[in-house]
Amino acid sequence: xxxxxxxxxxxxxxxxxxxxxxxxxxxxxxxxxxxxxxxxxxxxxxxxxxxxxxxxxxxxxxxxxxxxxxxxxxxxxxxxxxxxxxxxxxxxxxxxxxxxxxxxxxxxxxxxxxxxxxxxxxxxxxxxxxxxxxxxxxxxxxxxxxxxxxx
Numbered sequence: 001x002x003x004x005x006x007x008x009x010x011x012x013x014x015x016x017x018x019x020x021x022x023x024x025x026x027x028x029x030x031x032x033x034x035x036x037x038x039x040x041x042x043x044x045x046x047x048x049x050x051x052x053x054x055x056x057x058x059x060x061x062x063x064x065x066x067x068x069x070x071x072x073x074x075x076x077x078x079x080x081x082x083x084x085x086x087x088x089x090x091x092x093x094x095x096x097x098x099x100x101x102x103x104x105x106x107x108x109x110x111x112x113x114x115x116x117x118x119x120x121x122x123x124x125x126x127x128x129x130x131x132x133x134x135x136x137x138x139x140x141x142x143x144x145x146x147x148x149x150x151x
Contacts, residue, residue: 006061
């Protein structure tokens with residue numbers, strides 16, 4: 001699995017630690033900065049990374065800011081992206097199994113690194129069932145992109 005991990009000024013420390021933690025199991029790209037440096041706004045970083053998921057450069061992504069909320073809102077603006085802000089393992093499981101989320105967002109100022117590792121592990125081991133009972137809900141979410149001109 002190709003995985004991007006990125007954080008803004010508040011989250012890049014946790015993002016780096018998660019990238020190192022995951023590197024032996026996944027094809028991880030640390031994407032907190034471009035070759036030109038970090039973007040001024042977390043929305044730009046979230047857009048760049050989520051766009052990489054949308055275009056197939058990455059299979060999934062983990063975004064980290066202070067609360068995880070700003071990068072979640074920003075990533076969800078990218079057509080086709082389903083980003084989930086997570087702070088517990090049950091939500092991580094459901095984000096994968098019920099919502100087919102491709103992007104996880106975390107708050108470095110809200111949760112510790114060990115919990116972040118557990119959340120990410122829980123999310124990444126689950127596989128969405130395209131024929132399962134949640135498939136209709138995900139299809140309805142995807143239709144909202146079309147309805148609002150984002151697809």
